[in-house]
Amino acid sequence: MxxxxxxxxxxxxxxxxxxxxxxxxxxxxxxxxxxxxxxxxxxxxxxxxxxxxxxxxxxxxxxxxxxxxxxxxxxxxxxxxxxxxxxxxxxxxxxxxxxxxxxxxxxxxxxxxxxxxxxxxxxxxxxxxxxxxxxxxxxxxxxxxxxxxxxxxxxxxxxxxxxxxxxxxxxDGLPIILSQDQHELGLVDPKDRAMSYTRHAARVVLINGRGEIALMHFTKTGSYKLPGGGIKTNEDRLDGLRREVQEEAGYTIHTIVPLGVVIEQRYFDGMRQISYCYRALTDQFVGTNLTQKEAAQGMELVWVPSYAEAIRLIQSATTTDEDGSKVGLEMMKRREVAILNAALAQTV
The missing domain is CATH 3.30.460.10 (Beta Polymerase, domain 2)
Incomplete structure (x- = not known):
């Protein structure tokens, strides 16, 4: 005893x-x-x-x-x-x-x-x-x-x-690209609450045959993000990545290279988010399959010529993220820029 x-x-x-x-x-x-x-x-x-x-x-x-x-x-x-x-x-x-x-x-x-x-x-x-x-x-x-x-x-x-x-x-053995805690950043949202679950996501720096970088543009808010999103329960990370890229950007992908992980404490969402991040090349265009919410937000694929331009566009958003959160926008901008910088570091 x-x-x-x-x-x-x-x-x-x-x-x-x-x-x-x-x-x-x-x-x-x-x-x-x-x-x-x-x-x-x-x-x-x-x-x-x-x-x-x-x-x-x-x-x-x-x-x-x-x-x-x-x-x-x-x-x-x-x-x-x-x-x-x-x-x-x-x-x-x-x-x-x-x-x-x-x-x-x-x-x-x-x-x-x-x-x-x-x-x-x-x-x-x-x-x-x-x-x-x-x-x-x-x-x-x-x-x-x-x-x-x-x-x-x-x-x-x-x-x-x-x-x-x-x-x-x-x-899980991958390098940590970024770890950000909303409250440690001094960001407060009226919806802040205790984190009650963990969301796993897959995100990608997607590059086409011309060397351009894919961004998803939300025309309703003017914000940008990298292709990718939540991994379903019992779904493999890479399967989730392929599905998300096809649904949002419309492409199948190949030459998938891991970049690392972004860990976020998001109190306004009541969750921790773990994003597994990759760099990949486009394969074939097979068409998008946007959710009703994504379509209503005016999600569209845009190709930009360089990492610098992709970072500039992401940082240029000043209103809210696609869900209407100013805190969410600031955290998303930090996350996406960190992922792009990790991909850029692999290419030099």
Missing amino acids: AAGLARETVKLVNYSRDWPSDFLHEKELLQPVFSGEDIHHVGSTAVQGLVAKPIIDILIGVDSFDEVYQNISGLEALGYHWMPERIKDWEIFVPKGPDHARTHYLHIVLKDSPAYTDVLAFRNYLRTHSNAREEYAALKRQLAEQHANNREAYTAAKSGFICSIIERSCA
Whole structure:
């Protein structure tokens, strides 16, 4: 059984072989309360060989928080403390054990939210990358000495490293072209809300036989973007790229070269967006298949003679993006320019 730790304090111990069995025991207790839900061992106690606070972190993915509210009594019967002040839009946090010896932390989150995928991605990356695991252990030891009686400061000081690991995991081995967070850029939108899901997209710097670069022009707003868009569930990235290019620009493509990944925290959309970016050549023109929304926005293909001109046109837009968002326009401009610069760097 996990030894437990007093609230607000930070004390690290060496990895214990008992922690996996501690988790499995607790999982058995929780399964009747969360029937059919995904229950995972996360946090540092879930990573073999990593120093950790002696508290078992448990991630539970749910489709809706409604079922959680219906099972409060079941959690309390197991020794968990329902704390309304610790409820967020994307997470319900429930600790177990007295204040002087917390033994378990439940993190109940929506399955389709970044909060769910991020925790698993971070754990899995540390499990499979020894260098990152050792780097994290050293950071934890240093911060534990600095913030032995301030858990909040200790946790906050780790956030930069954790975000960098999650980004590496999202990139799936590809270079990160750009990582942009709307709020870190100082961009505020009335529709801002907690990020509740992750959208995967594929985008391309598309070049024709004359060496011209394709841009999609929205005549309604005057904005420009590169061809590409959302990848469907269970769709391969390259299949999604080919489909998006054909639907928007009307071409089949060949000689597809990966450029990297753009990661965006878009609070006005309530999502994280991960764009897998490529450079490709046109093949045959087979006709477009615009959505009703794209047609209403006046989407059209234009060819521009150079990278410099493509960047100029993208940066020239001053109103809103195709969905009417000024924040969306600024983030889109930064993203598209970064992708074009990455493609240009490959050609010199």
